Amino acid sequence: xxxxxxDPRHKxxxxxxxxxxxxDPISEHNRLYWYxxxxxxxxxxxxxxxxxxxxxxxxxxSDRFSAERPKGSFSTLEIQxxxxxxxxxxxxxxxxxxxxxxxxxxxxDGTRLSIL
Amino acid sequence: QKEVEQDPGPLSVPEGAIVSLNCTYSNxxxxxxxxxxxxxxxxxxxxxxxxxSGNKEDGRFTAQVDxxxxxxxxxxxxxxxSDSATYLCAMSEMDTGRRALTFGSGTRLQVQP
Numbered sequence: 759x760x761x762x763x764x765d766p767r768h769k770x771x772x773x774x775x776x777x778x779x780x781x782d783p784i785s786e787h788n789r790l791y792w793y794x795x796x797x798x799x800x801x802x803x804x805x806x807x808x809x810x811x812x813x814x815x816x817x818x819x820s821d822r823f824s825a826e827r828p829k830g831s832f833s834t835l836e837i838q839x840x841x842x843x844x845x846x847x848x849x850x851x852x853x854x855x856x857x858x859x860x861x862x863x864x865x866x867d868g869t870r871l872s873i874l
Numbered sequence: 875q876k877e878v879e880q881d882p883g884p885l886s887v888p889e890g891a892i893v894s895l896n897c898t899y900s901n902x903x904x905x906x907x908x909x910x911x912x913x914x915x916x917x918x919x920x921x922x923x924x925x926x927s928g929n930k931e932d933g934r935f936t937a938q939v940d941x942x943x944x945x946x947x948x949x950x951x952x953x954x955x956s957d958s959a960t961y962l963c964a965m966s967e968m969d970t971g972r973r974a975l976t977f978g979s980g981t982r983l984q985v986q987p
Binding site for chain 1: 878906910917918964972973976977980
């Protein structure tokens with residue numbers, strides 16, 4: 759399978775714990791994006807990387823959230839001191855960078871986070 | 875008011891019907907328009923990707939963009955029960971450097987056999 763891969767698919771944790779998710783993009787894609795989706799809503803943008811550089815962050819990305827893409831390949835998203843409101847599906851997407859224009863983003867199947 | 879508005883449905887149609895899904899938007903900087911299909915507990919799957927105003931056809935799907943009215947549509951011909959899913963419109967800006975997609979809230983479609 760050459761699509762976007764996310765791990766784990768489902769994470770259940772207690773409030774206050776830290777969690778980390780991993781995303782492996784499509785191999786030739788140099789842009790990687792994180793989104794959050796709650797029930798009945800469309801995905802909301804969190805942040806994106808071009809190669810290893812984090813170029814854009816949403817105001818939704820509070821200081822409890824941190825994302826990394828250390829070698830420009832896979833990425834991790836960490837949430838510290840989880841809260842009930844963090845329960846959501848966390849989606850990763852990837853795309854090719856072009857000199858001009860936006861290439862379409864391809865999504866993984868997400869990590870569903872449930873906070874007890 | 876949200877930047878992208880989409881009727882949540884649900885929309886129920888008989889098999890074989892033509893389905894029309896729509897979104898309106900307010901941000902004039904949106905220049906790229908996409909439609910995604912999302913099945914339950916899965917990620918969004920790209921169906922259509924357009925840049926300019928006008929129509930784009932791919933099999934049973936036709937995407938239509940009217941930038942003057944800030945209105946986009948997706949038509950599904952000969953709808954099948956397997957088309958039952960949530961359909962998300964998404965848009966992104968051009969010339970601003972922003973790469974984020976802004977999504978509608980999704981329309982849930984049910985195709986009855």
